[in-house]
Amino acid sequence: MTIHRPPDKAAPSKDLVDAMRAFNRFYTRQIGLLDEGLLKSAFSLTEARVLYELAHRDGLTATDLGRDLGLDAGYLSRLLKKFERLHLISRAPLVSDARQASIALTPAGRNAFAPLDKDSHDQVAGLLDRLPASEQDRLVKSMRTVQRLLDDSAEPKVPYLLRPLQVGDIGWIIRRQGLLYAQDYGWDETYEALVAEILANFVKSFDPKWERGWIAEREGEVVGSVFVVRKSDQVAKLRLLYVEPSARGLGIGKRLVEECVGFARARGYKTLTLWTNDILTAARHIYQTAGFKLTGEEPHHSFGKDLVGQNWDLEL
Amino acid sequence: MTIHRPPDKAAPSKDLVDAMRAFNRFYTRQIGLLDEGLLKSAFSLTEARVLYELAHRDGLTATDLGRDLGLDAGYLSRLLKKFERLHLISRAPLVSDARQASIALTPAGRNAFAPLDKDSHDQVAGLLDRLPASEQDRLVKSMRTVQRLLDDSAEPKVPYLLRPLQVGDIGWIIRRQGLLYAQDYGWDETYEALVAEILANFVKSFDPKWERGWIAEREGEVVGSVFVVRKSDQVAKLRLLYVEPSARGLGIGKRLVEECVGFARARGYKTLTLWTNDILTAARHIYQTAGFKLTGEEPHHSFGKDLVGQNWDLEL
DNA sequence: CCGATAACTTGACTTAGTCAAGTAAATGAT
DNA sequence: ATCATTTACTTGACTAAGTCAAGTTATCGG
Numbered sequence: 001m002t003i004h005r006p007p008d009k010a011a012p013s014k015d016l017v018d019a020m021r022a023f024n025r026f027y028t029r030q031i032g033l034l035d036e037g038l039l040k041s042a043f044s045l046t047e048a049r050v051l052y053e054l055a056h057r058d059g060l061t062a063t064d065l066g067r068d069l070g071l072d073a074g075y076l077s078r079l080l081k082k083f084e085r086l087h088l089i090s091r092a093p094l095v096s097d098a099r100q101a102s103i104a105l106t107p108a109g110r111n112a113f114a115p116l117d118k119d120s121h122d123q124v125a126g127l128l129d130r131l132p133a134s135e136q137d138r139l140v141k142s143m144r145t146v147q148r149l150l151d152d153s154a155e156p157k158v159p160y161l162l163r164p165l166q167v168g169d170i171g172w173i174i175r176r177q178g179l180l181y182a183q184d185y186g187w188d189e190t191y192e193a194l195v196a197e198i199l200a201n202f203v204k205s206f207d208p209k210w211e212r213g214w215i216a217e218r219e220g221e222v223v224g225s226v227f228v229v230r231k232s233d234q235v236a237k238l239r240l241l242y243v244e245p246s247a248r249g250l251g252i253g254k255r256l257v258e259e260c261v262g263f264a265r266a267r268g269y270k271t272l273t274l275w276t277n278d279i280l281t282a283a284r285h286i287y288q289t290a291g292f293k294l295t296g297e298e299p300h301h302s303f304g305k306d307l308v309g310q311n312w313d314l315e316l
Numbered sequence: 317m318t319i320h321r322p323p324d325k326a327a328p329s330k331d332l333v334d335a336m337r338a339f340n341r342f343y344t345r346q347i348g349l350l351d352e353g354l355l356k357s358a359f360s361l362t363e364a365r366v367l368y369e370l371a372h373r374d375g376l377t378a379t380d381l382g383r384d385l386g387l388d389a390g391y392l393s394r395l396l397k398k399f400e401r402l403h404l405i406s407r408a409p410l411v412s413d414a415r416q417a418s419i420a421l422t423p424a425g426r427n428a429f430a431p432l433d434k435d436s437h438d439q440v441a442g443l444l445d446r447l448p449a450s451e452q453d454r455l456v457k458s459m460r461t462v463q464r465l466l467d468d469s470a471e472p473k474v475p476y477l478l479r480p481l482q483v484g485d486i487g488w489i490i491r492r493q494g495l496l497y498a499q500d501y502g503w504d505e506t507y508e509a510l511v512a513e514i515l516a517n518f519v520k521s522f523d524p525k526w527e528r529g530w531i532a533e534r535e536g537e538v539v540g541s542v543f544v545v546r547k548s549d550q551v552a553k554l555r556l557l558y559v560e561p562s563a564r565g566l567g568i569g570k571r572l573v574e575e576c577v578g579f580a581r582a583r584g585y586k587t588l589t590l591w592t593n594d595i596l597t598a599a600r601h602i603y604q605t606a607g608f609k610l611t612g613e614e615p616h617h618s619f620g621k622d623l624v625g626q627n628w629d630l631e632l
Numbered sequence: 633c634c635g636a637t638a639a640c641t642t643g644a645c646t647t648a649g650t651c652a653a654g655t656a657a658a659t660g661a662t
Numbered sequence: 663a664t665c666a667t668t669t670a671c672t673t674g675a676c677t678a679a680g681t682c683a684a685g686t687t688a689t690c691g692g
Contacts, residue, residue: 012444016456020440023459024350025368027343030466032386034340044679052341063639070348075680077641099639099688124336128328131465134561139465140332142458143339149447149455150346167505168495170512175487182483189483193519196486196512203509246451360648379670391649393672415657415670 037123041116046071047079048120051113054089054105061100088112141220148219159250160218162259169215170199172222177242185279187303194303198239202227210236210267214259216243216252223247226256228263231273236264238274241283253286261290265316272316278308287312353439357432362387363395364436367429370405370421377416404428457536464535475566476534478575485531486515488538493558501595503619510619514555518543526552526583530575532559532568539563542572544579547589552580554590557599569602577606581632588632594624603628 035045043051049069054060066076080103083089088109091101105113128136178192202213207230216224224243231237238260243253264272276283278297292312299308351361359367365385370376382392396419399405404425407417421429444452494508518529523546532540540559547553554576559569580588592599594613608628615624 012441012452014437016444016452017437017441019456020444020459021436023456023463024347024440025365026463026467028347028365029384029386031340031344031347036386046679049341049344061639068345070345070352072681073640074642074682077639081641097639097689101640120337121330121333124340125328125333127466128332128336130468132562135465136328136332139462140335140339142461142465143336145458146455146462147339147342149451149458150443151342152446165505167498167508168491170505170508171487171489171491171494173487174490174512175484178487179484189481189486189519192483192486193516196490196516197520200509200512200516203505204513246448362648377670388650389671390651390673393670397672413658413670417671 034120034123038116038119041119043112043116046075047083048116050076050079050083051088051105051109051116054103055110055113055117058104059102061094061102063100065103083109086112144219158218160216160223160247160252162214162216162255165203165213165215169213169222169225170196170203173225173240173242174199176222176244177240180242180245181303185305187305191303195240199227202229202239212263214256216247216256218247224252224256226260228260228272234270236267236269236272238264238272241274241286248282253283254289257286257290261314261316269316272314274312276310276312278310284310290314350436350439354432354435357435359428359432362391363399364432366392366395366399367404367421367425367432370419371426371429371433374420375418377410377418379416381419399425402428460535474534476532476539476563476568478530478532478571481519481529481531485529485538485541486512486519489541489556489558490515492538492560493556496558496561497619501621503621507619511556515543518545518555528576528579530572532563532572534563540568540572542576544576544588550586552576552583552585552588554580554588557590557602564598569599570605573602573606577630577632585632588630590628592626592628594626600626606630 038045038048041048046069050065050071053065053068062073062076062080065071066073071079080089080091084091086108087106089103090106091103094100094102128139131139174192174196177195178189181187181191182189202211210230211228213227214225215222222244224247226241227239229237229239238257241253241256243256261272272292274287274292276287278284292314294310295313296311297308299306301307354364355361357364362385366381366387369381369384378389378392378396381387381396382389387395396405396407400407402424403422405419406422407419410416410418444455447455490508490511493511494505497503497507498505518527526546527544529543530541531538538560540557540563542557543555545553545555554573557569557572559572577588588608590603590608592603594600608630610626611629612627613624615622617623
């Protein structure tokens with residue numbers, strides 16, 4: 001029997017699967033503990049979940065609720081009937097489909113939900129409160145990461161945004177470039193050191209009129225960057241273009257290069273030049289598209305490898 | 317009415333609480349989906365959870381199970397009786413307490429659990445498999461972070477370990493030092509650049525016989541570092557000692573300095589020197605304890621602040 | 633216009649879990 | 663040593679919570 005998967009794609013390692021299962025068990029218990037606290041109310045857990053959805057989203061139908069909360073249609077039907085009898089919800093038949101109705105909380109429904117909501121809020125706040133503020137941030141950040149990675153539909157609304165450099169950025173770029181090129185091309189630690197040196201000099205001798213750096217950020221994380229430095233009155237140099245593997249295909253690289261070209265043009269430079277290596281084909285493609293021309297190549301030995309360096313120029 | 321909390325400690329922000337609640341709802345659903353998949357087996361979800369615990373931990377008593385899984389004692393008692401009737405478990409009364417018994421899966425019990433285990437494993441593997449390997453790592457890492465932060469009892473067994481530099485480390489150190497001193501003392505981006513410059517030079521001119529760097533790692537994360545560089549035949553310099561705020565109080569700083577002193581001594585240096593600033597009191601305390609003597613102070617303006625630099629020497 | 637499907641609703645049922653009372657052993661304070 | 667209290671488990675009585683299947687009405691696709 002053949003296992004049907006692309007040959008280059010291995011099954012997730014047992015360690016990872018086990019860690020995820022351990023987390024699932026842990027969180028099952030965690031949610032169980034939180035739910036216990038809410039059980040004293042007049043509503044069952046499922047009822048509370050339904051109320052929560054209704055309080056936070058408008059125009060839901062019974063089917064929506066059933067799908068999103070994973071409830072049996074029959075069960076839900078009775079549950080909603082009970083809510084209607086208690087005047088907690090109102091149903092407005094859809095004009096587009098007479099079988100369905102848009103369900104909304106009545107003011108009485110909101111009143112009934114408020115203490116539940118508060119209890120749940122306080123309980124979670126109590127959990128968070130045991131941690132120092134920096135750890136609270138880490139916790140919630142990690143939760144967001146888990147959620148985003150598991151939830152296919154949770155693509156960020158803003159694919160990315162560009163912003164200027166902040167403290168901490170250059171360290172991040174140094175680390176990520178060092179790791180990426182070590183992983184993908186086997187470059188040694190001297191490449192990371194080179195990036196560190198370039199960026200240290202960039203910051204030290206930074207001239208805002210003639211130079212600039214851009215950070216591409218997505219969901220609060222750095223996913224790309226690029227720098228323009230002054231070589232002479234006439235010539236600017238584009239340096240250290242990089243895009244996170246997880247953020248490729250969104251046009252971030254192209255956009256970063258466009259920003260550089262626009263900046264260089266606006267400042268009156270005549271030429272924008274850059275140095276790269278022939279193996280970085282994705283980057284080369286971006287440069288070509290932006291109008292850069294290859295002006296020369298030469299082999300060199302750097303970062304523990306034999307490489308071919310390339311110079312590219314764009315006349316502005 | 318007064319709120320009883322230290323005045324410097326604010327309640328967790330509503331944003332954080334809401335994000336955590338959103339995650340809880342999301343994960344409730346996530347676990348619900350995973351559980352559905354296992355529902356076709358002969359065992360109920362709770363039965364499966366009990367079997368899982370028994371398969372993975374030895375010497376459990378009924379009370380242990382009830383506590384860890386949050387089960388009613390009566391319910392659990394019947395459940396275990398059923399397992400015993402099916403010869404899935406055996407109970408050995410404890411010699412220390414005749415009321416309790418150590419519960420273990422029989423070989424038949426393991427057989428019954430195996431397909432459950434496999435289904436659960438495969439299902440989780442299927443989820444992971446939809447992500448590229450790097451994202452799988454991020455997911456599991458984030459889960460571990462969430463678990464560790466929420467689980468009081470889950471303190472890491474190894475508080476930390478020391479290791480040599482790897483690719484990616486210097487970028488991380490640059491970032492963290494830049495951020496920390498910006499947060500705590502308002503230093504500007506030139507400090508981050510200085511760290512980058514120091515570390516770039518360290519790597520470029522690294523001489524393994526005379527120089528060394530140490531990384532303190534905990535749970536796979538960098539939590540501290542220090543470097544020794546050669547100034548002359550006689551004099552070595554300790555540089556860039558740092559410990560993550562979250563990892564302070566474990567003696568990591570002290571240990572890092574001790575490593576430096578030991579290394580400097582072993583290599584035959586006569587003096588270990590260092591430069592620091594008077595506001596860094598925690599570090600100063602470590603240096604004093606290690607035997608360093610203050611040899612001079614002088615004010616300087618750096619990193620956007622007026623500071624007082626200090627030189628410390630240790631005669632070896 | 634008609635067969636298939638979707639959105640509920642209702643009735644009949646089960647299971648998973650709760651609660652309280654009870655027993656035997658262990659613990660702790662005299 | 664002893665006796666009240668607590669702990670570990672058991673048992674009986676109960677029900678909330680959820681499932682399943684069949685039915686009704688409306689919509690959809692050809």
